[in-house]
Amino acid sequence: xxxxxxxxxxxxxxxxxxxxxxxxxxxxxxxxxxxxxxxxxxxxxxxxxxxxxxxxxxxxxxxxxxxxxxxxxxxxxxxxxxxxxxxxxxxxxxxxxxxxxxxxxxxxxxxxxxxxxxxxxxxxxxxxxxxxxxxxxxxxxxxxxxxxxxxxxxxxxxxxxxxxxxxxxxxxxxxxxxxxxxxxxxxxxxx
Numbered sequence: 081x082x083x084x085x086x087x088x089x090x091x092x093x094x095x096x097x098x099x100x101x102x103x104x105x106x107x108x109x110x111x112x113x114x115x116x117x118x119x120x121x122x123x124x125x126x127x128x129x130x131x132x133x134x135x136x137x138x139x140x141x142x143x144x145x146x147x148x149x150x151x152x153x154x155x156x157x158x159x160x161x162x163x164x165x166x167x168x169x170x171x172x173x174x175x176x177x178x179x180x181x182x183x184x185x186x187x188x189x190x191x192x193x194x195x196x197x198x199x200x201x202x203x204x205x206x207x208x209x210x211x212x213x214x215x216x217x218x219x220x221x222x223x224x225x226x227x228x229x230x231x232x233x234x235x236x237x238x239x240x241x242x243x244x245x246x247x248x249x250x251x252x253x254x255x256x257x258x259x260x261x262x263x264x265x266x267x268x269x270x271x
Contacts, residue, residue: 083181085205086189090212093249095264096191097121108154114142115156135163139173147176151184160190161197170201178205195221209269211235213242234267241265
């Protein structure tokens with residue numbers, strides 16, 4: 081596979097980590113995995129990032145070990161909302177991963193909780209948008225993505241299908257049959 085950039089957007093408990101495990105780490109787990117794993121969610125996969133779990137250390141390690149042509153690594157930026165700047169001006173090491181994925185052959189994944197915090201300088205480099213339910217204000221999302229009908233329509237479809245659903249994350253129990261069918265519903269948009 082040539083390198084790809086994924087963005088996964090979902091509220092807490094909607095299935096982000098499970099998606100990453102099933103669709104990225106399991107089939108591509110034979111590659112080096114660099115996971116900024118602040119919540120210790122990916123313990124079934126060997127993480128090549130073994131330094132103290134800080135953003136600075138993570139960016140230094142992926143720059144040093146996964147930025148050369150043919151690196152063929154999986155790079156997971158968990159909780160991206162906490163360190164990606166909405167106004168732009170991203171760290172050069174982060175941008176290097178985005179713009180060089182064809183040459184590095186890396187799979188780069190950014191995990192966000194909101195549609196409204198994905199900066200423009202990231203949006204233009206995203207190959208796949210994976211949209212789960214969020215708690216975003218519908219009118220704000222409509223304004224934010226007015227030029228991207230594909231993304232907006234996917235957001236609205238997910239919102240409609242997941243409306244009124246519930247899943248107790250601690251007990252692993254769905255409220256009803258509809259919740260079981262749609263709580264983890266998502267759409268994939270290829271950019």
